[in-house]
Amino acid sequence: MTTTITINVTNNSNSLQNFFFFQQPASYSGGPQVYTNSLYSQALLPYSTSGAVLTFTMILQYYAGVQQQVAPPEVGQPSGQLAAIQAINLTSAAGGPQTNNTTNMTVSPSLGLSVPAWTAGPQSGSFRIVTPTFNPVLANYNAGSAVQSLSGAITLSNFVTAQPTSNLDCQPVIKFYVQTGTYTAGTVMNFTNSSINAAICDATPGFTTFNVTYNIDGTWTVKNMAVSQLANGALGLVERSVNSFGRVLADALNAQVLNEAGTGVISTGTAGNFNLPTTITNLNNPGGLAVFKEYQVGPTGGPYKGAMCTALAGTTGTFS
Known part of the structure; x- marks a missing residue:
């Protein structure tokens, strides 16, 4: 099957x-x-x-x-x-x-x-x-x-x-990812720009169905579903978790990672502070980053400081 x-x-x-x-x-x-x-x-x-x-x-x-x-x-x-x-x-x-x-x-x-x-x-x-x-x-x-x-x-x-x-x-x-717009x-x-505030459907944990709702305020709700055994013993889709994406998370995504020259944003994320070494979680584009490469990191809009990515695991990166 x-x-x-x-x-x-x-x-x-x-x-x-x-x-x-x-x-x-x-x-x-x-x-x-x-x-x-x-x-x-x-x-x-x-x-x-x-x-x-x-x-x-x-x-x-x-x-x-x-x-x-x-x-x-x-x-x-x-x-x-x-x-x-x-x-x-x-x-x-x-x-x-x-x-x-x-x-x-x-x-x-x-x-x-x-x-x-x-x-x-x-x-x-x-x-x-x-x-x-x-x-x-x-x-x-x-x-x-x-x-x-x-x-x-x-x-x-x-x-x-x-x-x-x-x-x-x-x-x-x-x-x-699901985003508003038209690309046949x-x-x-542009993955970096389009993935910002997009709905994310992560099949890595084993989810096979995603019910995505585009809300009236421009945010997203994603219900992650997986095939599981129901109470009657039959197999069926069961909701395992719910995630929200979009503008409701904008304040939390307070960190930006720019290229070494500081001319373009590669990823956004969340950081408690920017004292090096700093850990940035919820990276929206970890695939655009590489360990042992130099970047500019800082709060949204700056100021930024030069830092090397010394560790990268999933959507979490460490910059020193």
Whole structure:
């Protein structure tokens, strides 16, 4: 039986809203720039006047994906064309079974990916795409993690520009977001900006269904559901937790992490104080940070001070 992740969205505002769905970027070896595509977008009438609920369902399966670039990735533009995908397994932890964790990319006579097989080398929780020799002056390719919807549509969820003759290791994160706005599937979007005050659907703990409500004040309520045994012994969906996101949390997210030059916000979070070393929790974009890199940290709006990220675990980072 295919395992799926389902996100149901209800619009409790007083007007038509456009919603789009996207995934937290994976971690990629080598620290290249990571791009994110929208997975799905649809307009939704207010529930009070229409009774409409927007549902997006995807298959819980990891896919390696490659795609030919038509132009360098740009926010608001399609990421590419002529894509190839392969269902793939993640590398087991030390001592675990060998998995089909590696696929070989081909560009001639056509773009493709080989049937995955096991190789040693990829880190636990990642898969590998082995790229061939090609001339990036003549053609460039996107490579990364793909998602398949229940309808069968495949979208390159997040990706990097592939380098020739190299090993690209990708560690996917099964955390999804819902935000207001319009980005059609396969269109490059700005993850850092779009994830701020978005609804978060984190499937990492085993949740498979998320009932997301867009509230009249612009905030979100997310009910996390999981398949469990009911009182009558049958299996069914049970609400496990409820989270709130959006402007109600704005005062709590009092910390910002900027790039080393201090010219752009990479992540927001919560900090008790900014005396180094400081710990910032509830990071909204931990995938954009890396241990042993320099950043500017401080309260929202500044002042900021230079600090190195010395530890990163989940959505918590330490800066010294």
